[in-house]
Amino acid sequence: MPKEETNMNTLTQSLKRLIPVWLGKKIRGTYQKMLGLFYKGHKYHCPYCKHSFRKMLTDGETHPVIAKYQIIGSGLRENCTCPRCYSKDRDRLIHLYLEKKTSLFTSNKPTRVLHIAPEAWLKELFQSLVHVDYTYGVKGVKNMGYYYDRKTLELDITKLAIDDNVYDIIVCNHVLEHIPDDTQALKEIYRILKPGGWAILQVPHSNVLENTYEDESIVNPKEREKHYGQFDHVRVYGKDYPKRLEFVGFQVEQFNPKNETWGKEYIDRYALNSNENLFIAKKLS
Numbered sequence: 367m368p369k370e371e372t373n374m375n376t377l378t379q380s381l382k383r384l385i386p387v388w389l390g391k392k393i394r395g396t397y398q399k400m401l402g403l404f405y406k407g408h409k410y411h412c413p414y415c416k417h418s419f420r421k422m423l424t425d426g427e428t429h430p431v432i433a434k435y436q437i438i439g440s441g442l443r444e445n446c447t448c449p450r451c452y453s454k455d456r457d458r459l460i461h462l463y464l465e466k467k468t469s470l471f472t473s474n475k476p477t478r479v480l481h482i483a484p485e486a487w488l489k490e491l492f493q494s495l496v497h498v499d500y501t502y503g504v505k506g507v508k509n510m511g512y513y514y515d516r517k518t519l520e521l522d523i524t525k526l527a528i529d530d531n532v533y534d535i536i537v538c539n540h541v542l543e544h545i546p547d548d549t550q551a552l553k554e555i556y557r558i559l560k561p562g563g564w565a566i567l568q569v570p571h572s573n574v575l576e577n578t579y580e581d582e583s584i585v586n587p588k589e590r591e592k593h594y595g596q597f598d599h600v601r602v603y604g605k606d607y608p609k610r611l612e613f614v615g616f617q618v619e620q621f622n623p624k625n626e627t628w629g630k631e632y633i634d635r636y637a638l639n640s641n642e643n644l645f646i647a648k649k650l651s
């Protein structure tokens with residue numbers, strides 16, 4: 367094939383990929399801007415887009431299983447989603463942790479971050495920090511349309527093609543409940559973290575379920591929905607979730623602003639779920 371034709375084909379392929387990204391972003395951006403203006407107010411604040419609102423969007427799922435196990439992070443909740451950037455309550459909890467409990471925003475120390483299944487608002491935050499060397503990836507990226515851009519890595523969380531001890535921080539938010547062999551995924555996350563590094567490993571979880579509910583024989587999406595409340599979930603994590611993290615070597619810390627003297631103000635202002643704990647898994651030095 368002549369060189370010019372090859373170049374033209376490559377260009378066409380690139381344009382095909384570029385147009386949906388550009389168009390998708392523009393449409394989404396305009397819509398969110400209008401929505402943000404409609405909900406503009408002073409009661410709630412989103413730390414990602416830095417806008418304030420009279421109310422946020424109601425979001426989440428209604429399902430008998432979610433109600434039965436009182437699953438935190440899945441159920442329908444008022445003031446859950448930011449009208450402007452779509453960050454959820456659980457994402458704003460992560461921001462609060464980074465803001466109050468780490469030096470990520472105040473130190474210029476070079477920091478390597480891996481973000482698995484990146485949320486757009488969190489991705490923008492990491493990309494805005496000049497001292498952060500940021501990588502992001504997800505499995506099945508090629509079929510994700512404009513939601514993920516071309517820099518998104520294809521990652522198999524149970525078999526990461528990444529050397530040992532590479533990252534200072536890993537964010538893996540609401541992913542493990544989709545992974546059949548979550549222990550293997552956790553071993554991989556532990557392996558690629560630097561000693562002294564830590565991971566945010568948030569999952570939907572139940573504080574009324576003593577032990578994680580899972581059954582390997584349930585593979586049909588309809589059955590999974592019936593048992594776990596969502597067709598692509600493979601378990602409901604219970605109170606033993608921290609033990610799963612400890613099993614692969616992590617030291618686990620749980621962050622809940624209600625246990626802090628300054629916490630209530632932020633729970634109200636960021637519209638957080640005061641029952642939600644953030645799970646931080648540390649790889650000791």
Ligand SMILES: [Zn+2]
Pocket residue numbers: 412413414415416417448449450451452453
């Ligand atoms: Zn926002």
